[in-house]
Amino acid sequence: MNRFDGFALEEALRVREEIPDTCIDVVSVGPERVEAVLRRSLGMGADHGVHIFTEFDGYLDPFTTAAWIAAYARSRDYDLILTGVMSGDDMNGQVGPLVAEMLHLPCATSVIFRRMMSESGRIYVEREMEGGLRDVLEIKLPALLTLQSGINQPRYPSLSKMLRANKHPLDVIPSVSLESPSIHLAVMQTTLPKKMRAGRILEGTPQEKACQLLDILQRHLIPI
């Protein structure tokens, strides 16, 4: 499971602890291997796993992923949609805000604290900004939040729930049944990042490397 999505699922489980008749669907797009992530989500305590299935195992751009999730979610009328702030591999930070826009939902990104305001049907959120500042908002539900790491400590799946999760049927939705967007991003080439500094790699045994490092620091007049 994408690390940031772990925070989203944990936060959903905490909402259910506060509002007991809450139902949690976990939705994920991808090929067969996505099933393991959904099973783990059930093991953590989600109610249903929904697999938007595609055989394609290459680069899925955020517009496509978001369009499929939005197409599924449109009929479900969720009160709250939670996502991670980004994925650890593609690092786009786009799927959450795109789904929100496609469903015409208000959206707050980088959320580091939230509280349900049950009387007013709103949610109180604090968005993390640069330099230790937080942007505070009250948002009408339904809404979509993308969660920043550190908002909670995701729990581990329980063994009994994992055993049950393995027998629990998943909803499999073929992506071909959902509308795809006309806009696409393509990755034309990948390269290794450029070196911004000398990047001298020390060779030898750990002891030799330690001696070299101490010599280098001395030459750079770093008091030690």
Added chain:
Amino acid sequence: MFQSIVVIAEHAEGQVRPITYELAGFARTLQKEMPSSDIKIIVTGERIDSVAEIIARKTGLGVFSITVPGLAGYHAEVYKNILTDVLTDWRPSHVCAAHSTQGMDFAPGLAARLGAACVTGIEAIVKQDEKLCFRRAVSGGKIMADVFADSPMILLAVQPGCFAPAPADAAAPGPVKQLRMESAPEQSFSRGIIRKIMHASAVTEADVIVAAGRGIGDKQYLDLIYRLAALFPESAVGGSRIVCDQGWLDYAQQIGVTGCTVAPDLYIACGISGAIQHVSGMRGSGFVVSINKDSKAAVFNVSDVCIVEDLTTFIPILIEIHEKRCAAKLQ
């Protein structure tokens, strides 16, 4: 075909954020790839006259100052409403915003509304097969991907610290055009900005910082980090976000975009992967040493000295050899 570039200025509390000038620099670089194109800068907010004038003077570019009554600070819903109206009318080919917690909050949604593509985390402009591509980090900065968007309008979220600001010696200030628009939020309501209580952190003043990343693996190894730091006078221990999220270090010790920006004489990165969010908080350091057992870790690209070792075994050896040398000197 005539194309145009629009820059969305970032500002807060009457101050222009440095990324705004970097966006102007990025737009000028982009312009060179597109003959016959122009650049416009949009500033929006409630009291923005002086901000608009400063930007026009420093960049020499035309500024559209859109006053929105009640828009005291950044607000996602209002920004998206205002910018959708203006950009639907202008139909620019490229819209440049900051890859910041502000820019990333509105750019993808704005793109969806405009039917535009969106590319985030941009660090460079490159050409592949005559196609204009945008280079961005993936997989925690281990790999750079050149992304092409096949769309008549593209939103570009540009990583801070990657493009030189537009030259400050603009011959003449750009023209400022005043506009006024109305938009009130309907679904989300700002309750102001709070400062998370943060003690004046030792990391911003230290000459030497030893920083711990996810690679330390377990809280027990933090002790090694503190022992290594103790070798240096005027030193402090910092860490990446993930170590603070774990509760192993205080958030006041976090180095990176959402934490502290530091520039010590010596920075020793221990088990830090080197994602851009962390690097942008330490790239001003005088000398950088990295210890990581993953020889492909991105942090080695921003290091002067790279040590491919398991820090849990290497740091004790380093400390031991240093102590032996000190003892030998005393004899």
